[in-house]
Amino acid sequence: GAGVSQSPSNKVTEKGKDVELRCDPISGHTALYWYRQRLGQGLEFLIYFQGNSAPDKSGLPSDRFSAERTGESVSTLTIQRTQQEDSAVYLCASRKGGDTQYFGPGTRLTVL
């Protein structure tokens, strides 16, 4: 079966614009995570979805960041009024039960 997919693979935007990143998890995976990797740093947790439960938003760095997920399907991460410090690779991962997280290829966001 297909793995986790993300789109776009690359996004270049101007400071102040809004961007939307998409994640398609593996079918049947109930848990979905967003992480961010800034240059030279490890991955930072952003947000977690589990089925229809309230998401864990504890990792979102500011109120400019938001994410949605409908049921156990696609998720979108939205960054409003982008800043240069938002430049990073945004990774999505999905998981079934207590199993391993499977990562997508990431979206490389560059804010000019």
Place this chain on the structure above:
Amino acid sequence: AQSVSQHNHHVILSEAASLELGCNYSYGGTVNLFWYVQYPGQHLQLLLKYFSGDPLVKGIKGFEAEFIKSKFSFNLRKPSVQWSDTAEYFCAVSSSSNTGKLIFGQGTTLQVKP
């Protein structure tokens, strides 16, 4: 707060050399431990994991890691590296009692010279 520290940021080895990458974590409760690898141009993928039981864990491609609870460590080892092991390696921790969100170390870039 949980944190993960990887001591080596960039390691250069010759083929057949032995590898040990250090990983220490800070967390008072029960943890699950992971090593992920990212080969050039590829996705992040799981190398091995420890949830419970035997603290010596074997993973793919001849890698192993040992969980030493008293030292809060989960070091990655391989007796003899190959050129194809050139990649970035990430240690990660999750609490056994929470959402499974991973706390990652900064990563170690391994370069193996043929």
